Amino acid sequence: MKSIKVFILIFICAQPLMLAQLNTYTNFSNPQIDAQVDAIMADMTMDEKIAQLMGTRLRDIMTDGKLDLEKCKSHIPYGIGHFCQFSSGMELEPEALRDLVREVQNYLITGTRLKIPAIFHEEAITGFATLGATTFPQQIGIGCSWNPDLVKNNTSSTAQNMRAVGATFALSPMLDLSRTAHWNRHQESYGEDAYLTSRMGVAFVKGLQGNDLKTGVAATVKHFAGYGTNNNDTKQLYEEYLMPHEACIKVAGAKSVMPSYGVYRALPVVANPIMLDQMLRKEVGFDGLVVSDYGSINMLHKKYKIAKDTLTAGALALNAGVDIELSSPVAYPKLPQAIKEGLVTEELINTAVRRSLTMKAKLGLLDESPVIGVDGALDLDPPAFRKLAYDAACQSIVLLKNDGILPLKTEVKKIALVGPNAATVHGLLGDYTYQGMRAFWKQATFDINNPKLVTLKEGLENRLAKDIELKHERGCDWSAALEAQIDTKSFGDSRIEKLKLLTISGLPQPNLHKAIEIANESDVIIAAMGENLYLNGEGRWRKGIKLPGEQEAFVKKLIATGKPVILVLLSGRQQVIADIEAQCAAIVQAWFPGEEAGNAIADILLGNVNPSGKLCVTYPRTEEKVEINYQNGYTEANQPQYPFGYGLSYTQYEYSDIKMKSQTKITKESFNISCKIKNTGERQGTEVVQLYVSPTNTNATLKSIMLKGFQRVTLSAGEEKEITFKVSPQQLAQYKNNQWLIESDAYEFKIGASSTDIRLRGTINITGDNLLLPNGRQIFFSKNE
8 A cells, every 4th residue: 555655645736626526527428329338337247347458469369279168167257358460460361360360259149148349450650550450651751741641641551451350449649749859759759740640640541431331440649748868848748749639639539648657747547537637638628538658557566666566556557547458457357345444435446437338338349230351352442541651651751862873864874873771671660560579479471562662672673764784782791790789678588689680681791892893894883782670660769870780881971982872771760870971972851662662762773753751850960868949949059950841842942022011910710821832943842832930029828949830732844832831829839837828929930951051031910818718729720822
């Protein structure tokens, strides 16, 4: 009981006025669902209720790859809430996976008293994580597309794939803001900006869930809130780190939230009622389901030591507001004992069970004849979905530098393709892809042809004219010594060493001499450098963020040949390239571009596609371990290599004729800001026009520059368009003195090609008395006309 008492004392000290408001949750349902859930619960035993608050693994009910009914009877006799990461842990073709899901659901419907199906959930940030499904670029790359429509289309296809095999729930999207490339989960984020992340997150949820959860897939927004950073600054937490979650809940209707592994005000988030009850439930107004991250409740005992045992850990989490324990519960099975010891109430358990069943009802699982999967042959990577993956890869690629070498000219007849990422698939895949999860968590090989993963070498071979000679040699390995450290405090272990062996298995030793030889004989050198699966991802920490191993030294040798070097970076983070940037003829940041990587990069290099990607992060110049946020401004002493919002094109754009009123009332719904954009080059292109705001008052407490809108504008050569941003005063709201406030003042709006390349600007006075927003922000985004 000591841990509980300490926890309560901290909680009371932190939020003395909050206690009277505890446990006043509402349901995310309707009268019909309420009646259905109430009827089920009226007949439930405590064992059956607890079963709905837990997830488990398919492996626990299988023997030799087949469902074992005896194990079902012993392991899930009362049913189960979720089956966790059910497909990424298997190596089954789509039809076999669907049939297994149907077999398990049939046991639950016919072999348990209540006949309640389970939720099958999986990861989905780069598409459905299963064998054969379309693999999209990692989120850090998608963030650079600045294209919410693209995200929505991608996740709509993901939902179709998941529903085809009987999955109804995704542990995605990841909405954490990442402001340092040193963070091992940086690649999973949409970057450093709350506005851009919120727009992309809302599109993700809308595409995945569709218009009806009975045909869509429930999204889980994670990790609530401020994971991977210092989240104790209240103003920054509310205005920035909470915004993507809040927008996805209020705008997109997200009904599942996953708390982070992190800590808020010295308390782990998974047991933190300030964050999960006060902020999420009462202030944001979330009325859905809260699921734990895998193993996070047990960490209250094992890692954070705030619970004396797993029984106490479960009580802390449930009291804080966590409804379901994932993935192999050790705490929630002990909740009946926690009731006996007075640590939790049956009423609180009933609230969590009601949310669990409500989610199942909304997903159609409690229908009289629930639809489980799609009959017939299944293709999870049809041509239409591959086209989405290709478009996503093309739009995520950022051209960082170009001295005119790109697009490659017809005079180029000999190309040297070198580097560790030139002809392998391990630099194409992000963490939480099916392939990445198999390789890291299972230390298993994966089929590079299911779906087909297109390497850069293959892409160039597909696209180059027959009279162009392409010669390839790796030249160097990814790293001379293992450069990823084991994260022993969470999930890291010897699997990194095994993964490195899998990555280089079957490859010949790199031949530096031969690589330099073919470079000397070439007209141009394409150097494919960067990272791979074992250098980036959850459970893996790199020692730095420069090019790993001997890669930089290799690039310097290539530069020394005197031939133009095109540096192609495949990675989950920005790489510090300050020592070689000036000597490279062109630099292409391709991130982890997914299954169509090779074709997309080749088309960018050859000019078949005009690059349009813009950085969703600041590109650092040094390896200093500090957070970088463009909103704070870049000092003269610490200029980035490339700023937030930056990206080059093969054409040029002219901005002109900004129009906006000089003042507007603070209570007005919106005001317009317009300008003209003209393509002054000789080829079609797409420009990402960015709208920023800065306070003019030197005493203002807003950040110095903040993104408040953007539009992708496609223009033919010589074409001009007028675009309009419809801005709401609510977008200027800030969190001050524990309330949301819009201050009347003068604000400068800036339109530009990046956060530092401002082309147009104008000032508008917001007039009237300062305006309080008692229900918080309701309008997050500008509208485009």
